[in-house]
Amino acid sequence: MTRDLRILVVEADPEKAQHIIDALIEAGWQVVHAITQVSGLERSIKEHDPDIVLIDMENPDRDTLEHISAVSDTKSRTVAMFVDQTDHDLTQAAMAAGVSAYVVDGLQMNRIKPVLETAIARFQVMRKMRSELDAAKQALEDRKTIDRAKGILMRQRGMSEDAAYKLLRKTAMDQGRRVIDVAHALVTAADLLT
Template sequence: MFRSCRKSVDESQLSSVAAATATRVTVPRLADGNPEDGAAECHLTGARITVEPLRIVIADDEPIIRLDLRRTLENMGHIVIGEAGDGAQAVEITRELKPDVAILDIKMPNMDGIDAAKVISTEGIAPVLLLTAYSQKDLVERARDAGVFAYLVKPFKEADLMPAIEIAIARYEEFLEMEKEVTDLENKLETRKAVDRAKGILMDQYGLKEQDAFRRIQVQSMNTRKSMREIAEAIIIANSV
């Protein structure tokens, strides 16, 4: 997937090389100031920085717009692995090819770009960058609710495209990490509930102290190579019949 700039290449190196080569180097950051995991992998070689190409899907109902966008992306060194002329096709191609990012126009037949982005985001397939000729508040809110974190208003400058792609990827990766943290917390809470209940059962059945009941669950978990939650739930089920 999309990887961050190597830790060995610090910001001062990037800045000095960018100045020497007139190359724009963008390293998106999170609130904590760390380089964003969604940023492109950078290789520092002498006075040159090469960015690992992205695999990109593009969708627009106008072939001439797709052609222009493809040429722009390829000139930037990236690879367009799929094209779509409507939202439904964009979802299908993105599911199949699993790109690093999908660039979708909002106004498309069959399914508009926002609805397509919602499907792609909900399924966790890829980050989405929306292209739109409009910047109304309601469209921005719809896009945000669909899980889209970056968009460009057409016509846009070529220099604005890569930063927008980087923002889309960076925020998507941040969103996935937040979802993972929530899931981990929920799992920990459910595990604790199950273990506490199983401890109570063992304490009642065998007259064990709480720490001994916990230790029994822990040992069985290690011996069977099953999680403590699985052992606890097995104890609960065995004593509910």
């Protein structure tokens, strides 16, 4: 299969952009560029003359790309919209992974598909990494809040650490709330009172 397509990645986060570029280059495409600043998008498109533009669904700059493709005519070879239902599964997969693609008019689906599949796979990996990172950060934050709440109870009521945690847990159970929510309320109240 010929992998001579020109691909442009629009991604504000340089690290993320590099991940996508690496994945595409590893898979055999060679002409892959990324831009982080959308203010020069039109110029970049003229300069790189891409066959496919990939953009994160979460990126608000997508509307700018949309406009450029809407006003462009096919002769100038700028991008047309991809997301159509000719390949429903692929479209849904791209959406679930959070990537949108804009493709030059008339490009064969069998040439687009491997690019999309590679991008989708990489987006999925990045999304998973991101949610794992978020979960880890959240767990750390929760731990800190619960420790502060325990500290407040230990100081104010002369409790042991174990007793303080048991009190938090009992209060949470009695009120049908999570321990972290009770701890949060206690920390907030303590902050207001000091």
